[in-house]
Amino acid sequence: MQKGSRFALVAVLIGAVSMPALSHHSGAMFEDRLTLELTGTVTHFDYVNPHSWLYVNIENEDGTITEWGFELDAPPRLRRIGVSPNFWREGDRVTVRTRPLKDGRPAGFLVGAVSDQDRTFGNSDGLSVN
């Protein structure tokens, strides 16, 4: 996604996308049939229990920046699928697919992601950082 369109979100209604289970809490706060695709710059990746969080600065259409948080699974599960604590680093460009919070605040469940460091996560089909 290029400038001017970063907050012109690509909203995709999904049918039956397979989601990883949220083991620590219910996933009720996230949209279950709506996903967004957002591009931005990683600020930090918190590799913590019970859920890890990827934080990304997303540029809005008016040029302002909003930091979004995307929830992932816990480190014990991330280790098993090869996601290290440095899988994403500050400054990486990423495009993420997320199920956002229903109330519009800037956070969501991370469905998939690609980075300019050629790292892919989850359901990243069709995602591009370019």
Added chain:
Amino acid sequence: MAKHSYGGMLALSAGVLAAITLIGGMKGSGVARAQSAASDCVPLKSQYPDLGTSQSVSARREFTTVWGSFELPGGPCGYESAEAHYEALLADAMSRGGPTRHSLTSLPDWSGHWGTENSTGELAIVGLNSDYEGMAVRLTPEAREQFEFDARMWRENHAIDPISFCLPPNFPRWFTEYGYREQFLTPDKTVLGSEMVNEFRRVFTDGRSHPSDEWMTNEWLGYSIGFWDEDVLVIWTRGIKEGILQRNMPRQTNQMEVIERWKKVNPVEAGVDIAVNTLGAAHIPEERIEIEVTMYDPTFVEPWHTVVAYYKDDDRSPEQKEIVWPHQWDCVEGSQWYITNDGVVSQYAPGEKPDITNPDFWFDEDYVHQ
């Protein structure tokens, strides 16, 4: 596939009873089932043949075992109580010269880091048929009514899961959680560890009984005693807190008691083809631990029996040694979960939650009072 059955167990003889007294563990109240007389019982799987109550739905697929049996121990409707179940297992071991008194060198090798195959889906756990109908038929009318209410709460996002508040998963929910599993075996005590919430169960095999009523409490993991029957560890657990079997599953009372049988197997040697769900982790196919789990609760119309399995993480290579590291589980620092004023679950967005691991949070007055 080898199957193990304890059907047709002989009644306890006076000699066996005397020996049981020696090893201890017989004191305590067994939990009587609602369906009392075994002779007039009708097994659930006969009453509800279409509900698949004879096979666990585990990891959303067929669950194959080498040794663990899905047959309900104790006959068509099971034992009357956990105590009766434990007595029968002990009597069986004694009839063959047991229980086995191990030394440090004769104990089986359960070392390493393991993962539970049952932690790959919320409902893929202690569930014989984990769908709603399959679980509801297992409950007494009162418990079913409660379960129906709870299910509605879950659907409407009002239900509260204790572990979302960073409380521990109670037992036997302990089996369903993820993270590394570790076992530490000594002749008198076996410690069964789970990385999630840093939980360690202590199973005493030194002949002690459960605590008397004077000392008994209800704990997250209960009180576990057991004995070795050759390379099988038999465990009887009582004194568990009331809770839920898992999210979207029925409640359990503080009278829940659980019988387990643990054994390490070699699927390759046994010629059993098992599609292990490791989430992608490297594992050692020759090593697997299978655990028969039988739950007794006054709210169950029949003992609830299933099989859990652990796969062994392969950390033999330098690359895997870098990855396989159990950690202290801190639930609070990473939890972003809260309940809104409307009573539904929600999540903090960036900047909304103070960084409680930042020392400024504790010492900076402005930060604290923001």
